[in-house]
Amino acid sequence: MTHLPHLRTIALLTLITGTIGAQTQKAPPPTDWQIEAQVQQALAKDTAFKGSSIISGVNKGVVTLTGNVRSESEKALASQDLANIEGVKTVLNNLTIVDNRFHAPAPSTPTGPTGPKVVTLAQGTAIPIRLTDEINTKTAKAGDSFHATTAASVTLAGFTVIPAGTPVTGRIMEAKPAGRLSGAAELAIELVSLRLPTPEGAQDISVVSQGLSSKAAGRGTNTAAKAGGGAALGAVVGALAGGGAGAGIGAASGGALGLGANLITHGKEIDLKPEQLLQFRTAAPLNVTIMLENGHQVLPTAAPGAQLQTRSATGSSPQ
Secondary structure, three states, X not given: OOOHHHHHHHHHHHHHHHHHHHHHOOOOOOOHHHHHHHHHHXXXXXXXXXXXXXXEEEXXXXXXXXXXXXXXXHHHHHHHHHHOOOOOOEEEEOOEEOOOOOOOOOOOOOOOOOEEEEEEEOOOOEEEEEEOOOEEOOOOOOOOEEEEXXXXXXXXXXXXXXXXXOEEEEEEEEEEOOEOOOEOOEEEEEEEEEEEEEOOXXXXXXXXXXXXXXXXXXXXEOOOOOEOOOOOOOEEEOOOHHHOOOOOOEEEOOOEOOOOOOOOEEOOEEEEOOOOEEEXXXXXXXXXXXXXXXXXXXXXXXXXXXXXXOOOOOOOOOO
């Protein structure tokens, strides 16, 4: 019985010693696989690396980083975050700094010429016009000017050489009123200039056109003659009396004002109203300068000029 306390003391000491030994036993170091998992978690958790491309690898506790980040501070932060992970001996930071900011693309190389280009309209090119002035053989005199605008654009090779609505100036070559002794009224007209828009402003260019002429009915005649030796080319005249709104375009043979059944005569006078449609043709080549930008035509603002006056539906003369 005297040995029992001693045995109990020995057993207790043995239990205490084993417990202390278990507590002081060192845990095994994390494997490279476990370190890699911690590295990936740390990189994914930190929002500073959002949008960056970081590739990691672990070998015997040494972490190697490759890929791209956006700044020097982001690169340094990666090393700091990973150095605190258990089992990491060192961090080899081979990250590359790239500039991900938006940069406007470089301007494209021009695909065609830029600057002025001279376009030549051949002799005989048609120029349709619409009168803005009235021409009456009773009051008109040789040498008087009249005004009009182009009724349609004149184009060549895809370029608009003369835009629709271009102001036009013409000249009365001959005007003879009807009379008891003098006979039928006669009229001959031609174009002399176009007012074209340019980057520097409106510019008047000279035009050499075939003349148009006509002789009203008188003493049993109704003839059409060449004007001033001009070539016998088609004339265009509005089909409505006085050239009212919506006047059509009809062709007549010869360099003449096609009167038909005297639709544009009044009391045997030749009377061309505003809005009357006529078609002239060039009697010589016409050079016009247009502007190009990268091979495309640039149309300046239309040149100012005479405008059509508003007329009533009955086709009465403007007040």
